[in-house]
Amino acid sequence: MIVLIADKFEQTGIDALRAAGMRVRVEPGLEDAALAAGVAESGCEVLVVRSTKVTGPVLAASPLLSLVVRAGAGYNTIDVGAASARSIPVANCPGKNSIAVAELTFALILALDRRVVDNAVDLRRGVWNKKEYSKAGGLKGRTLGIVGMGDIGHAVAARARAFEMRVVAWSRSLTDEAAAACDVERCGSVAEVADQSDILTVHLAATAETKHVINADVLNRLKPGSFVINTARAEVVDYRALADAMKSRQLRVGLDVYPDEPSAGTGTFADAIVKCEGVVYGTHHIGASTEQAQDAIAAETVRIIVTFAKTGRVLNCVNVRQPGADGWTLRVRHENKPGVLAHVLRELSLDGINVEEMENVIMAGETGACAHIRLDAKPRADTIERIRSGSGSILAVSCTSASA
Amino acid sequence: MNVLIADTFEPSGLADLQKTGCAVTYEPQLDAEGLLDFIADRDVDVLVVRSKRVTKPIIEAARNLKLIVRAGSGYDTIDVAAATEHGIAVSNCPGQNSVAVAELTVGMMIALDRRIVDNTDDLRRGVWNKKEYSKARGLKGRTLGIVGMGRIGFEVAKRAAAFDMRIIYTDVVHHAEAERLFGARHMNLEQVLTQSDFVTVHVPGGPGTHHMIGARQLAMMKPTAFLINCSRGGIVDESALAHALQANHLGGAALDVFEIEPTAGEHDFRDPIPRAPHVYGTHHIGASTDQAQSAVAAETVRIIHTFATEHRVLNWVNPVTPAMA
Ligand SMILES: NC(=O)c1ccc[n+]([C@@H]2O[C@H](COP(=O)([O-])OP(=O)(O)OC[C@H]3O[C@@H](n4cnc5c(N)ncnc54)[C@H](O)[C@@H]3O)[C@@H](O)[C@H]2O)c1
Numbered sequence: 001m002i003v004l005i006a007d008k009f010e011q012t013g014i015d016a017l018r019a020a021g022m023r024v025r026v027e028p029g030l031e032d033a034a035l036a037a038g039v040a041e042s043g044c045e046v047l048v049v050r051s052t053k054v055t056g057p058v059l060a061a062s063p064l065l066s067l068v069v070r071a072g073a074g075y076n077t078i079d080v081g082a083a084s085a086r087s088i089p090v091a092n093c094p095g096k097n098s099i100a101v102a103e104l105t106f107a108l109i110l111a112l113d114r115r116v117v118d119n120a121v122d123l124r125r126g127v128w129n130k131k132e133y134s135k136a137g138g139l140k141g142r143t144l145g146i147v148g149m150g151d152i153g154h155a156v157a158a159r160a161r162a163f164e165m166r167v168v169a170w171s172r173s174l175t176d177e178a179a180a181a182c183d184v185e186r187c188g189s190v191a192e193v194a195d196q197s198d199i200l201t202v203h204l205a206a207t208a209e210t211k212h213v214i215n216a217d218v219l220n221r222l223k224p225g226s227f228v229i230n231t232a233r234a235e236v237v238d239y240r241a242l243a244d245a246m247k248s249r250q251l252r253v254g255l256d257v258y259p260d261e262p263s264a265g266t267g268t269f270a271d272a273i274v275k276c277e278g279v280v281y282g283t284h285h286i287g288a289s290t291e292q293a294q295d296a297i298a299a300e301t302v303r304i305i306v307t308f309a310k311t312g313r314v315l316n317c318v319n320v321r322q323p324g325a326d327g328w329t330l331r332v333r334h335e336n337k338p339g340v341l342a343h344v345l346r347e348l349s350l351d352g353i354n355v356e357e358m359e360n361v362i363m364a365g366e367t368g369a370c371a372h373i374r375l376d377a378k379p380r381a382d383t384i385e386r387i388r389s390g391s392g393s394i395l396a397v398s399c400t401s402a403s404a
Numbered sequence: 405m406n407v408l409i410a411d412t413f414e415p416s417g418l419a420d421l422q423k424t425g426c427a428v429t430y431e432p433q434l435d436a437e438g439l440l441d442f443i444a445d446r447d448v449d450v451l452v453v454r455s456k457r458v459t460k461p462i463i464e465a466a467r468n469l470k471l472i473v474r475a476g477s478g479y480d481t482i483d484v485a486a487a488t489e490h491g492i493a494v495s496n497c498p499g500q501n502s503v504a505v506a507e508l509t510v511g512m513m514i515a516l517d518r519r520i521v522d523n524t525d526d527l528r529r530g531v532w533n534k535k536e537y538s539k540a541r542g543l544k545g546r547t548l549g550i551v552g553m554g555r556i557g558f559e560v561a562k563r564a565a566a567f568d569m570r571i572i573y574t575d576v577v578h579h580a581e582a583e584r585l586f587g588a589r590h591m592n593l594e595q596v597l598t599q600s601d602f603v604t605v606h607v608p609g610g611p612g613t614h615h616m617i618g619a620r621q622l623a624m625m626k627p628t629a630f631l632i633n634c635s636r637g638g639i640v641d642e643s644a645l646a647h648a649l650q651a652n653h654l655g656g657a658a659l660d661v662f663e664i665e666p667t668a669g670e671h672d673f674r675d676p677i678p679r680a681p682h683v684y685g686t687h688h689i690g691a692s693t694d695q696a697q698s699a700v701a702a703e704t705v706r707i708i709h710t711f712a713t714e715h716r717v718l719n720w721v722n723p724v725t726p727a728m729a
Contacts (some may be wrong), residue, residue, distance in 0.1 A: 110511025123678035138693030162566030265535030290542030
């Protein structure tokens with residue numbers, strides 16, 4: 001199997017893939033048209049990316065391409081719609097960089113509280129101003145508000161406890177029990193979190209529902225002088241409202257992501273928010289970028305590719321349809337012989353029924369087999385009867401509703 | 405009991421003192437002369453100060469004074485000998501800023517690892533360099549070496565443990581609680597220096613620890629390791645540190661304290677060390693948080709309340725037999 005890695009990747013991961021028999025090509029510089037050409041020319045079946053964009057043309061570049069792995073969690077740099085339309089599964093490595101992001105979140109919180117950047121910059125310029133920098137709140141006893149209690153939210157909460165902070169949180173599916181288990185107080189809404197927080201940090205995935213979750217209303221609920229941290233995705237925060245609230249409420253802001261972020265490793269940065277008056281500290285979208293996280297992600301990427309090569313199964317697939325409750329499952333027990341499944345599928349297609357998923361398991365001894373076939377509609381009774389009687393190798397047929 | 409507070413003090417502390425039934429006079433603006441006159445003319449049982457000097461003349465002029473409370477830890481601004489001579493007790497509020505210093509220490513550890521200062525500096529100048537800043541190592545699984553497991557060292561260990569760091573330490577005594585709670589392992593200084601990814605110093609200053617971290621000790625550290633000093637300036641040999649950094653024998657350093665610091669608030673600061681490569685400096689702000697100030701205020705209230713109700717002096721620095729109320 002040929003694997004094209006179109007980003008920087010851990011040597012440990014490359015070595016592991018080669019050891020598993022893959023032909024690995026590492027081309028970290030490829031982008032856009034060059035990436036499409038690289039995919040076509042390499043004949044790769046697996047494409048691995050980190051921040052490199054995977055566009056429709058890249059996905060259409062070669063019929064051999066059968067899996068895209070995002071070596072990281074977020075996959076909004078990949079045109080998943082186009083991948084789904086071409087039946088190319090996309091897999092990611094969720095949760096592997098949670099610790100790294102939680103660490104950066106705390107770096108920004110602590111740096112904002114003590115104004116670490118301005119301290120260091122002043123001392124570099126030969127200015128001593130202890131008077132100004134002696135005004136800090138401290139973390140102990142203050143309230144940290146977490147919006148989004150996934151892996152990262154949990155890792156942030158655990159660290160906040162060690163700082164003896166009070167933690168309040170909102171998350172779509174956070175229950176009172178789950179909140180109690182990690183020692184946080186559950187809020188009913190994002191607004192409620194904002195009402196209580198001295199420091200607000202957001203750890204939501206970027207989706208249609210989470211766009212601008214942190215908006216003017218939420219920001220205007222914060223006490224003057226509060227901190228806002230975004231190490232998630234630019235889309236979840238309304239940056240224009242944030243710039244306004246910085247002025248009107250003297251918010252201190254720590255950011256790792258920006259609406260207009262260069263996709264390349266180096267370049268010019270035009271976002272005005274870091275030049276706003278007040279205390280804004282920014283990093284270069286490096287939340288996930290620690291050796292510890294990269295090692296964990298590389299190991300997961302290898303696991304996905306090796307599993308795919310061996311079994312065809314795609315772990316952590318993000319674009320497989322979640323089967324609804326309204327389908328039907330046909331169970332066929334049969335003799336393990338050629339032509340049996342072809343007979344079953346022919347009768348189904350004559351009935352105009354679409355097969356959605358199927359699995360065929362061979363029993364020990366290899367004479368018997370069992371097929372589970374997921375259908376989009378219920379077959380007619382005479383179709384079932386023809387399946388049962390039309391082949392001497394069919395042992396039993398049953399059909400049940402998936403919701404039953 | 406009459407209490408004079410002659411420096412700025414937390415409003416919450418003032419209110420709590422009044423609740424204990426003390427007659428509190430709050431005169432933060434008093435200068436040296438004003439303080440002397442005030443204390444000579446009125447009945448003051450307890451004097452509370454922060455940085456204000458309590459000199460021999462003031463102590464001699466005092467009519468009724470029994471206790472001086474330093475709302476903070478260091479008390480070299482108080483003429484303790486004169487107080488002792490006049491049977492006046494002096495007490496302080498040690499350890500109330502441990503959490504503040506520990507927060508800064510951990511903040512600097514992650515700031516160094518993620519290069520927060522350079523990151524922000526570049527973005528402010530319109531430079532995007534994700535490539536360069538993506539090279540951090542992370543805290544989880546790394547080894548933190550604590551030199552001096554006292555009050556501050558313990559608070560640092562507590563926070564580092566939540567970051568899943570391995571904790572080793574050196575101290576003249578063993579810290580059973582840090583070992584039990586955070587798995588901290590006691591070693592000698594050389595072992596701590598050679599094994600750590602981060603070394604943080606929390607021993608007291610003074611001749612016993614002067615240049616405790618010098619050229620020889622820095623050379624033992626890993627070339628990727630970071631050194632943090634939020635204790636006292638003289639403990640780390642700054643010129644040896646500058647050499648080690650220039651020669652890339654060290655990953656970087658964070659310093660809150662310097663061998664020579666300006667005394668007043670605002671000044672020119674010509675020390676070259678904050679300009680050395682990979683050094684993040686702060687303005688001796690380790691103890692300076694509202695939380696630490698509130699903790700000091702609460703401790704001051706506790707001292708005065710105990711003195712008023714039980715005639716006992718807590719945190720007594722000059723055991724004398726004061727004329728009790
Ligand atoms: N940056 C700031 O603004 C700031 C604020 C408060 C305190 N400090 C400084 O922080 C340091 C630690 O304060 P603390 O409250 O934790 O003190 P502490 O007395 O509680 O702890 C000091 C520890 O160092 C150990 N120790 C002493 N000499 C040693 C030696 N030679 N070798 C190994 N261990 C030794 C002691 O046994 C003790 O456990 C002090 O230097 C203090 O002045 C700095």
